[in-house]
Amino acid sequence: MAWFIWLCTLVVVQRAEQMEVAMRVLITGAAGKIGKTLRAGLAGVYDHLSLLDIAPQAPAGPGETCITADIGDLGAMTKAMQGIDCVVHLAGMAGEPADNIWPQMLSGNIVGSYNTFEAAKQAGVKRMVYASSHHAIGFYRREVMISASVAPRPDSYYGVSKVFSEALGRLYADKFGMSVACLRIGAFRPKPEDVRHLSVWLSPGDVVRLARSCIDAPEFHYCTVYGISANTRAFWDNREAAVLGYAPRDNAEDYAAEILASGEPEKEVAKPFHGGWYCAMGFESDVSKVD
Numbered sequence: 001m002a003w004f005i006w007l008c009t010l011v012v013v014q015r016a017e018q019m020e021v022a023m024r025v026l027i028t029g030a031a032g033k034i035g036k037t038l039r040a041g042l043a044g045v046y047d048h049l050s051l052l053d054i055a056p057q058a059p060a061g062p063g064e065t066c067i068t069a070d071i072g073d074l075g076a077m078t079k080a081m082q083g084i085d086c087v088v089h090l091a092g093m094a095g096e097p098a099d100n101i102w103p104q105m106l107s108g109n110i111v112g113s114y115n116t117f118e119a120a121k122q123a124g125v126k127r128m129v130y131a132s133s134h135h136a137i138g139f140y141r142r143e144v145m146i147s148a149s150v151a152p153r154p155d156s157y158y159g160v161s162k163v164f165s166e167a168l169g170r171l172y173a174d175k176f177g178m179s180v181a182c183l184r185i186g187a188f189r190p191k192p193e194d195v196r197h198l199s200v201w202l203s204p205g206d207v208v209r210l211a212r213s214c215i216d217a218p219e220f221h222y223c224t225v226y227g228i229s230a231n232t233r234a235f236w237d238n239r240e241a242a243v244l245g246y247a248p249r250d251n252a253e254d255y256a257a258e259i260l261a262s263g264e265p266e267k268e269v270a271k272p273f274h275g276g277w278y279c280a281m282g283f284e285s286d287v288s289k290v291d
Helices: 002-017 033-042 074-080 101-123 157-176 204-216 239-243 252-262
Strands: 021-028 046-053 064-068 086-089 127-133 179-185 222-227
Touching (some): 021 033, 021 204, 074 101, 086 101, 086 204, 101 127, 101 157, 127 157, 157 179, 157 222, 204 222
Parallel strands (some): 021 046, 021 086, 046 064, 086 127, 179 222
């Protein structure tokens, strides 16, 4: 219920800012949390929204088409891409399951990403916005502020799958001339929930602003940016996102007193690293060696 109320509020706020843009946008993974948020926040902004997911969705509204398709099916994806100007690719395995990790990552995040990029190329789509993750660089230490240009340092198989897709995006930009933005999403929540989130939180309102900046930006080749709000304690230098026109408005610091008062400690393996508890999952090494 809280999410539904929030989405209704977001629609009202965002529509007050909207002017329709002559563009047709496809969102994959449209039934997920970010997908639903973008559907609400982008309603009426563009000529048409195509909303693709294998999961059920709410019925299509004005200016929308709902498509039931699997990103594992290249033919279905190519068909869905026809007439599209920009794809926002959110679909795939979200997070890291406890078992059968690699088969799910392979089908959802490796093969699925390839099919999405390749279908877009075949259909002549000019721009791709890919939802990567900060878990692609999760084993950097928190005392070091990093930019989006650092070498990958994944903290999980999930992070590895995101590194693969960022590289795939670079290939499609360099070899096929597609304009590609990779968004290393932080912790997307209605509000931050723990100490680490004070640095990596991405608010619902700001995820819409970030998506719009990537969709609407003047011509660019390839970029990697961080999907975070204007957090005072941010781990990341996000100036590349500002170049795209991203101007976040929310700040996790507004919730700092509440979170710090809870006093809930992080695990010792999680505490030093950007990726938090993803780093701690199955950790068998020596923390001191992860410099």
